[in-house]
Amino acid sequence: MRHLARLVFIVFVVLRYGLDELALSSFRQRWVRLLVRLMTVGRRLDAPRGERLRLGLERLGPIFVKFGQVLSTRRDLLPTDFADELAKLQDRVPPFPAAQARQLVERAFGRPIDALFASFEAEPVASASIAQVHFATLKDGREVAVKVLRPGMLEVIDDDLTLMRTLARWVERLSADGKRLKPREVVAEFDNYLHDELDLVREAANAAHLRRNMAGLNLVMVPEMYWELCTSSVIVMERMNGVPISQRERLSDAGVDIPKLARDGVTIFFTQVFRDGFFHADMHPGNIQVSIAPATFGRYIALDFGIVGTLTEFDKEYLAQNFIAFFRRDYKRVAELHVESGWVPPTTRVDELEGAIRAVCEPHFDRPLKDISLGQVLLRLFQTSRRFNVEIQPQLVLLQKTLLNVEGLGRQLDPNLDLWNTAKPFLERWMNDQIGWRGLIERLKNEAPRYVQLLPELPRLVHQSLQPRGVSEQRALEDLLLEQRRTNRLLQGIVYGGLGVVLGIVVTQLLLRWQIW
Template identity: 45%
Template sequence: MIRFVRNSFRLLGMARTLARHDALFPLALVPGGKLLAFFARLTAPFSRRSDLPPGRRLARALEELGPAFIKLGQTLATRSDLIGDDVAADLSSLQDRLPPFSVKIAKRIITEQLAEPFDVLFDQFDDEPVAAASIAQVHFATTPDGREVAVKVLRPDIKVRFARDLDLFYWVAEIVELTQPRLRRLKPIETVKALEDSVHLEMDLRFEAAAASEFRDNFDSDPTYYIPQIDWERTAEHVMTMERVKGVRIDNVEALDRMGVDRSALLAKAAGAFFQQVFRDGFFHADMHPGNLFVDETGQVSVVDFGIMGRVDKQTRLYLAEMLLGFLTRDYHRVAEVHFEAGYVPRNQSLENFQQACRSIGEPILGKELADISVGRLLGQLFQVTEQFGMETQPQLLMLQKTMIVAEGLSRILSPNENMWELSRPLIEEWMRENLGPEAKIKEATLQAGSMLRRLPRVLEAAEQAASVFTDQGLRLHPDTIAAMRGKASNGQGKSTGFSRHTLILWVAIAALGAAVFLK
């Protein structure tokens, strides 16, 4: 009851903020939302109509509501199936900026976390942060040995504030799932859980440091794509220190032109790196807005901010590759088959009808000029038409789709007449050949055979133990059966059958091995 009362009042307060920005439309998803919107508009001071698009109005309201709501907006930006393409696109540009906290507090947190005097840790430390976001802020500093670094410091009391807001989000999601059966397939509770998991990872900066380290290892041999090195001695739960990178924002085309950077070549590098992240590594930067990408005079791209990362397992990557290839070659039958094989669409649905739906999505998009084709938009529309086919939300694909849209938008800023997917085509073809071609099938079969052989000694050992149960632990068998096993039974010519204990073990082993392979 206390939770109900507390969250009811907080929901009304949130609705009043939405009303001030003329952004009450999300309340349509909440039971009683129309009544709540009416009271909010009635009681909200300075409530006004706005000429801005709905997504922009919502973004401004979420920025006013604070850190957890900003993160909620960023999560909703991946849910075009829930809020529509246009609103999702507007939320993708949601500004994660808040007023900074004082440098005095930042230094106190650093000293407590690293258990060292501040002067021992840093020789110089900028008073003004270079960035202040919902969870942390960043200061430039210099270490005693002369290295230039960027120091990220978690906001004080941020965990308590997020816990309070997450409780409200869960409460609303639970009500929606309980009262709106048609929306259960969109998994509102799971969406909040994904937000909670993401935020918990972001609130322990050691996890972000580990992500940066893994990302750096993945691109260690790529001189065109740089990930700064972590200073682990100056990193803890609430503090992360990494090498400072320099350059201009990747969307500052005027500065790039002044530096003599070939923007077409730069786009090819960025597109190739994005493809490698998703398909080669299955580990991608999921917050790839221009403020996290910098370019120096040599054209090298440096990446920062690893708080939001995405993972795609090998099988999903294979399905995704086949799905995209099917769309790009207009093989809609194969696109539909892949959805059924992956289990995304239930078996009781019509393959032919789903194939027709895929064609209705692909033809309008693929009929455009090459530079205007958006794979991210294609996936977004695909997710929107799945409700009638009972397809459940795939959170890992939603995050990837949102990242694709951001990457495609950036590619059009750099070189409007080129398409990043066409530039990545040689990599795509090579990856498809290596992972879906005949060579890949042979390699997979070889690996499976090797795995089976490695398991063989354990299977034989288990078989011998099973045989000992049959022969040594008192299992009652007919005397003739025992005689046959021991080779004492005649084969009709007075000779032993030769069916010894070791033969029994071998047959049990073969049967066990066959079962293991069959059930694998």
């Protein structure tokens, strides 16, 4: 009944905001178009379609809001007006009562809250769809932030994700671009992100890992986690004091070098992505502050580590080569990389793909960031990808989302920031480290334990390789026949043993029935 009631509510919201028309309008089947006409008879939908989609998702609740935020990064999947409206979605969720928050903290640690903290502020400083944050003070005087998971989220998430999976299957079957855009894989990744956020210990571990990675950079601060006060539903961390990065005038009045701050943001992003392969994937202005304390003046402060992205060595190398080729305007290399990676069919003509990519990217070079929209560039690239049947890689969705966040932060801080020239030297240094002597030495260090294990076996391996081929084959054949005989004996033992057990059970039952025992 709970699932049925939720489904009825969703259908009501879909009809109220005309989302059925939006969802079905892209399908080409004649019967689907006829259904759309029948369903829209008599309804007046005056608001723009993108606004109706955003309002409908907000009405459906925080899980659909989060899905809309993730979906806003998939500009290959959405028209421009949809993506622009979904980018406005925010987690404006009312906080749950302070008394309930206290109860959740006490239940998580099994002790009264007064035994844990010298003080605990009832009013939350932040409230989102997954959790809310309260400031507190430990018994030893340390100021901390306490993040409390919103109660009852797991059931709501599982119910809504079930419906999303069903919708994704229908989109994949009926939509012309369904298979290429992989909607089921997108929903699966969204499922992983949400369930990761529901485990606050995982978030604490993400923060600790990012803190170690960024320790030597001196550009960003990550709060320390107090592990003795971390559970899956409540975590306690170092309280960070900074100015929200959206308050540009306040930062400027405090003496912060705004252009340098913008460049530092780009450096932090590319360091996390290409050096570490582990990056903060929720870098919207609400999660980024700037320190104005004398000891850490001008450093970024990162918050909320529920969503992080990871990249394999193959992903990093592929992306770095693409970026460098873009910066050098080597569009032929970009096209070749798409073919080599298997993202486009092997029959694709490289010269045609090169020309299409050049038409998208060339107009945007040598222009300040205020005149460039990475969102528009990505949109046109995705439109081009549709023409060449490029398969979108779901593991890069978070990277795309974070790149758009970095663009927004850069534009907010310094509209004249040249993102391309700022990032190009960093990527070139990274590639030199990968393919130069330094990269070779580093890889030899990483492989040294394997070499140590293989060296004692080297004489035997050489001896085996020098043996006559016929002798080796004969020995291999004899070993194979011996192994087959052993397997046959084992199977025979299992069969005979099983028959003996069955026979024993039957005889025992007969004896008991005839009262012979």
